[in-house]
Amino acid sequence: MIPSFSFARIPNIIFGAGKLNELYGIIPKFGKNILFVIGENSLKKSGKWEEITSNLESKSFNYSLISISNEPAPTIIDEVATKFRKKNIELVVGIGGGSVTDAGKAISAMIPKEDSIKNYLEGVGSKTHDGKKIPYIAIPTTSGTGSEATKNAVISEIGPKGFKKSLRHDNLIPNVALIDPELMIPCPSSISAACGMDAFTQLLEAYVSPKGSPMTDTLAFSGMKYINKNLLSACSSGASNIEVRTAMAYASLMSGITLANAGLGIVHGLAGPIGGLFDIPHGVICGTLLAEATKINIEKLQELGSSGKEGLRKYADIGVLLLGNKFVEQGKIDEYCSILGYTLDGWTQDLKLERLGKYGINIKDIEKIVEKAGLKNNPVNLNKKDIKTILINRL
Amino acid sequence: MIPSFSFARIPNIIFGAGKLNELYGIIPKFGKNILFVIGENSLKKSGKWEEITSNLESKSFNYSLISISNEPAPTIIDEVATKFRKKNIELVVGIGGGSVTDAGKAISAMIPKEDSIKNYLEGVGSKTHDGKKIPYIAIPTTSGTGSEATKNAVISEIGPKGFKKSLRHDNLIPNVALIDPELMIPCPSSISAACGMDAFTQLLEAYVSPKGSPMTDTLAFSGMKYINKNLLSACSSGASNIEVRTAMAYASLMSGITLANAGLGIVHGLAGPIGGLFDIPHGVICGTLLAEATKINIEKLQELGSSGKEGLRKYADIGVLLLGNKFVEQGKIDEYCSILGYTLDGWTQDLKLERLGKYGINIKDIEKIVEKAGLKNNPVNLNKKDIKTILINRL
Numbered sequence A, B: 001m002i003p004s005f006s007f008a009r010i011p012n013i014i015f016g017a018g019k020l021n022e023l024y025g026i027i028p029k030f031g032k033n034i035l036f037v038i039g040e041n042s043l044k045k046s047g048k049w050e051e052i053t054s055n056l057e058s059k060s061f062n063y064s065l066i067s068i069s070n071e072p073a074p075t076i077i078d079e080v081a082t083k084f085r086k087k088n089i090e091l092v093v094g095i096g097g098g099s100v101t102d103a104g105k106a107i108s109a110m111i112p113k114e115d116s117i118k119n120y121l122e123g124v125g126s127k128t129h130d131g132k133k134i135p136y137i138a139i140p141t142t143s144g145t146g147s148e149a150t151k152n153a154v155i156s157e158i159g160p161k162g163f164k165k166s167l168r169h170d171n172l173i174p175n176v177a178l179i180d181p182e183l184m185i186p187c188p189s190s191i192s193a194a195c196g197m198d199a200f201t202q203l204l205e206a207y208v209s210p211k212g213s214p215m216t217d218t219l220a221f222s223g224m225k226y227i228n229k230n231l232l233s234a235c236s237s238g239a240s241n242i243e244v245r246t247a248m249a250y251a252s253l254m255s256g257i258t259l260a261n262a263g264l265g266i267v268h269g270l271a272g273p274i275g276g277l278f279d280i281p282h283g284v285i286c287g288t289l290l291a292e293a294t295k296i297n298i299e300k301l302q303e304l305g306s307s308g309k310e311g312l313r314k315y316a317d318i319g320v321l322l323l324g325n326k327f328v329e330q331g332k333i334d335e336y337c338s339i340l341g342y343t344l345d346g347w348t349q350d351l352k353l354e355r356l357g358k359y360g361i362n363i364k365d366i367e368k369i370v371e372k373a374g375l376k377n378n379p380v381n382l383n384k385k386d387i388k389t390i391l392i393n394r395l
Helices: A019-030 A048-058 A074-084 A098-110 A189-208 A214-234 A242-262 A266-277 A282-303 A305-323 A333-350 A363-372 A384-393 B019-030 B048-058 B074-084 B098-110 B189-208 B214-234 B242-262 B266-277 B282-303 B305-323 B333-350 B363-372 B384-393
Strands: A005-007 A012-015 A033-039 A062-068 A091-096 A136-140 A152-157 A163-168 A176-179 B005-007 B012-015 B033-039 B062-068 B091-096 B136-140 B152-157 B163-168 B176-179
Touching: A005 A214, A005 A242, A012 A019, A012 A242, A019 A048, A019 A091, A019 A136, A019 A176, A033 A048, A033 A098, A062 A074, A062 A098, A074 A098, A074 A152, A091 A098, A098 A136, A098 A152, A098 A163, A152 A266, A163 A266, A176 A242, A189 A214, A189 A242, A189 A266, A189 A282, A189 A305, A214 A242, A214 A305, A214 A333, A214 B214, A214 B242, A242 B214, A266 A282, A266 A363, A266 A384, A282 A305, A282 A333, A282 A384, A305 A333, A363 A384, B005 B214, B005 B242, B012 B019, B012 B242, B019 B048, B019 B091, B019 B136, B019 B176, B033 B048, B033 B098, B062 B074, B062 B098, B074 B098, B074 B152, B091 B098, B098 B136, B098 B152, B098 B163, B152 B266, B163 B266, B176 B242, B189 B214, B189 B242, B189 B266, B189 B282, B189 B305, B214 B242, B214 B305, B214 B333, B266 B282, B266 B363, B266 B384, B282 B305, B282 B333, B282 B384, B305 B333, B363 B384
Parallel strands: A012 A176, A033 A062, A033 A091, A091 A136, A136 A176, B012 B176, B033 B062, B033 B091, B091 B136, B136 B176
Antiparallel strands: A005 B012, A012 B005, A152 A163, B152 B163
16 A cells, blocks of 8 residues: 655756756846855866856856855854845855755755754754745755755754754755766765765665655665666776766765655664764765664564564565565565675675774763664664664774 | 756645645645636535535635636636636645646646737747746546646647647646545546556656656656556456555656656657547547557567667566566567557456547548647657557557
């Protein structure tokens, strides 16, 4: 039986190598006074930013520029929103990795407000954002967060009392997601690996989520298929191959669409608190935890007996997919689940995903992380001991 | 290689049995002054309209009502748009089959204009609609056209100089698609059959379209899977089974999303002119032509040799799906293509889809239809003789 479901609007998607050039035709639909939010480095280094500005100038667009380094903190968003509040900005364009596209999303939502973003963050403030925003175009330069298609912007305050929380509203889904895989070619392999694992985690967690629908299932599966064939290559010999980068960009887009509509699981339930307490890139957290979390989820579902079967079947589907075999034989579910587990172990190793200890987390921090962890839409209940095991296995 | 593609925004989808009740919570987001567009019969007969009005009254919404019979003509749309132009309508809600939801879509787009819809119809008028409209909620009561998710409204003027043409703009995609399979239970089996075949045609034509992307492919495939399992049942013993109706409603929704983004083929290239010249329900035209058109497309691809292989593979995928087998063996492509052909022949027979002759079309009309036919995004070129053969085989 197909369950009841809701599916939020997706952005207008423009996808393909060289599509950045369409930006200049899209801008006038929104106005002429644009705020660009970009990262600190890559876009400028690659010469792309120069190309963009020369195009903007030739079209006589008025534009302002803000650079974002690291994952966006509330103070940065407040500062930028305040600065541009009275400047009649008609369009915000964010070009960069997930931090930048999330920052752009948050800025576009906070320019029309009068107070701090902290008041609207889930689990931090007491207000609910009403979705009013300046139109927003997201242009990703990494294949990872899928932020170009999601309804939330993740905002971080890192430290002992730190948090990593979302500003969320259906209307914060970008108006346009312009995805040009050429922009991803310069992305270094360690970042491609972390982002690719983040995308795969999002697809997998959405696929096994009890909040999923046939629509999110089929989109998530389609994304995982492309990651399976291209992830290792995108982080090594295929880094400059546009076909490989295109496949990863597509998978990342699918991950954003599916997480927005089916939710996520324990890996993201841990990535929030870990990312708030420690300065570790989000993709690294997801990548390093995924295999362990998946194996424990499978174990817990196996312990449930018949009531865990539907959940196991979902994991088995992914095992079959990774094996490249197109059909699941009845009775082989456990076998396919273990194929999934050891394939993910292999990726963790091949992609050299760092352990948490490398970033200064040690055994005495585990309790605090577990305390703050959430299960989100994990397909099976995990107790504190289970969550602790996931972390310790990747310390 | 994933090709470049665009994907338009989809509606905010609210899907599931009993979800009609959410309408009253959604309306206030748009306003309090609503124009309802409904069909002539079914909604009133089933008592649903009474239920709706009593809810609207209890919430003190102001509403006006327009009933639409048959496929909408330009004169009807103009008349309604003129009548409500100065009435401060804040929301249009269309509840009915494809004709009604298309009429609602067209009315919501024409209220803000000052002239006739004819000026904006593709291939009829010389103006392009700018997408400005009154917000629109589509609530389908049949599982067929997928109009609740498309960006066009089909408008018909039937007669010797008749046409069936679209008003089209990305922004005409309904703001909300509220899909409640309970509303489909009263749908008689002949209409369920025609609509179900229309939905399957849309999914198949989008799946084999060269304009498709992995995203439309996966959504189309997901829709076809549910039609394969439920179509015959929805038109017979399963007509009152909510699980069956839910599956068909999901497939129909997928057909709207995929046709809007991948286009259609020769069956719809014929349905336009036939529907303009003769008074035949759109679903009947599609249903009666699909098997023949599919067989001729496959034949033509086979004649192409190696350059037709990719196209044949797509048809073979569908053959495999209909067979319920999950993998395609290399070399068996032709076999799976013929399975597709004879399965569709079987459906045509089992669902008692009428021949064109039944609606007064005879051999001397064929030339005129062929003259007006378009290939749309058909995966292979067809000449006039091929198109004639499709028609003659279903005369």
